[in-house]
Amino acid sequence: MKTIKKHKSSNLYILAIESSCDDTSCAILENKKVLSNVAATQLIHNKYGGVVPELASRDHEKNITKVVNEALQLAQVPLCNINLLAVTQGPGLMGSLLVGCSFAKSLSIALNIPIVTINHMRAHVMAHLIESDAQKTPPFPFLCLTVSGGHTQIIKVNSPYNFELLGQTIDDAVGEAFDKGAKILGLPYPGGPEIDRLAKNGNTKKYKFSISNLNNLDFSFSGIKTSLLYFIQKQQAIDCNFITNNLNDLCASFQENLLEQLLLKIEQVVKTQNIKHVAIAGGVSANSRLRILLSDFGKKNNVEVYLPKFEYCTDNAAMIGICAYFDALTQNYANLNFAPKARFELF
Numbered sequence: 392m393k394t395i396k397k398h399k400s401s402n403l404y405i406l407a408i409e410s411s412c413d414d415t416s417c418a419i420l421e422n423k424k425v426l427s428n429v430a431a432t433q434l435i436h437n438k439y440g441g442v443v444p445e446l447a448s449r450d451h452e453k454n455i456t457k458v459v460n461e462a463l464q465l466a467q468v469p470l471c472n473i474n475l476l477a478v479t480q481g482p483g484l485m486g487s488l489l490v491g492c493s494f495a496k497s498l499s500i501a502l503n504i505p506i507v508t509i510n511h512m513r514a515h516v517m518a519h520l521i522e523s524d525a526q527k528t529p530p531f532p533f534l535c536l537t538v539s540g541g542h543t544q545i546i547k548v549n550s551p552y553n554f555e556l557l558g559q560t561i562d563d564a565v566g567e568a569f570d571k572g573a574k575i576l577g578l579p580y581p582g583g584p585e586i587d588r589l590a591k592n593g594n595t596k597k598y599k600f601s602i603s604n605l606n607n608l609d610f611s612f613s614g615i616k617t618s619l620l621y622f623i624q625k626q627q628a629i630d631c632n633f634i635t636n637n638l639n640d641l642c643a644s645f646q647e648n649l650l651e652q653l654l655l656k657i658e659q660v661v662k663t664q665n666i667k668h669v670a671i672a673g674g675v676s677a678n679s680r681l682r683i684l685l686s687d688f689g690k691k692n693n694v695e696v697y698l699p700k701f702e703y704c705t706d707n708a709a710m711i712g713i714c715a716y717f718d719a720l721t722q723n724y725a726n727l728n729f730a731p732k733a734r735f736e737l738f
């Protein structure tokens with residue numbers, strides 16, 4: 392099927408859709424400005440301790456029309472004024488991606504307007520380029536630490552189209568480590584926000600969990616959950632209420648060990664590459680302790696730090712829309728035969 396190559400006015404009115412995991416989201420942008428950003432987070436997965444792919448796609452199908460209508464209404468932009476579509480092509484859950492991609496393709500055909508397909512991990516970084524009074528935009532090149540449930544990457548962002556991967560996890564993502572650690576502590580899914588909340592009243596130095604520190608800029612987070620698990624098993628043999636009696640300290644110490652590793656690598660890059668601007672992105676960038684530690688690091692090292700607004704930390708369609716704005720400048724439109732990609736490498 393052909394690519395639709397024209398949009399109808401010089402001002403871009405972008406309708407963006409994100410459905411790669413368990414958030415159904417739609418945003419409307421006027422060029423680089425977000426007019427609305429609506430997300431329906433699926434709560435059905437909480438009781439299963441993780442996202443159930445089949446249930447996620449069913450919920451996307453149920454929610455998507457409602458979310459898109461709500462985004463249009465909030466933005467006060469009629470559907471006929473939309474002149475560009477954007478959708479997450481991957482990476483993500485295949486069934487979830489299919490819902491967003493099919494919906495976006497149908498709109499593209501019905502409205503006869505072009506569509507841009509977006510890599511979800513690039514979008515987390517690009518959220519920093521959204522134009523807003525409340526958020527400053529980093530100049531190029533800047534460093535971005537992308538920390539989510541599926542990825543941990545240190546990226547040098549040279550332009551909206553040129554990303555250099557400096558380091559990444561060789562096993563679990565840091566968000567996954569938060570979630571698996573939380574599960575061991577008996578906390579509900581997603582565990583990251585729970586650990587963050589409980590850690591606020593805990594002692595960060597009470598326990599030490601071993602974590603691999605690789606020589607290069609890569610990360611390894613799979614060992615720390617085993618370290619936590621063995622420690623808990625040993626302590627519970629002595630005191631069956633060990634977790635309950637020490638929950639805040641366990642969360643604070645576990646979280647601190649994970650975050651120290653992130654900060655260590657950022658420090659390494661900043662010092663060796665003379666970087667002056669550092670951003671964070673992805674679900675874990677909502678972590679209150681990470682935001683404090685990074686801000687302190689910035690002050691001490693004369694580095695400007697960029698923290699995303701909370702609504703742009705976890706999955707959202709505004710970040711997909713801002714990518715589409717930049718891709719439309721280079722007319723990088725998709726052919727309508729495109730298919731979602733469960734695996735979609737940025738590099």
Ligand code: KG4
Pocket residue numbers: 412538539540541542565566567569570581582583584587673674675676677678679704705706
């Ligand atoms: O970016 P995201 O919404 O989805 C993916 O693309 O994976 O990230 C989800 C991850 C989950 O692992 C969740 O536990 C983590 O982000 N997360 C947090 C916090 N909020 C979300 N981790 C630590 N502290 C938080 N406040």
Ligand code: ZN
Pocket residue numbers: 511515539540673674705706
């Ligand atoms: Zn994400």
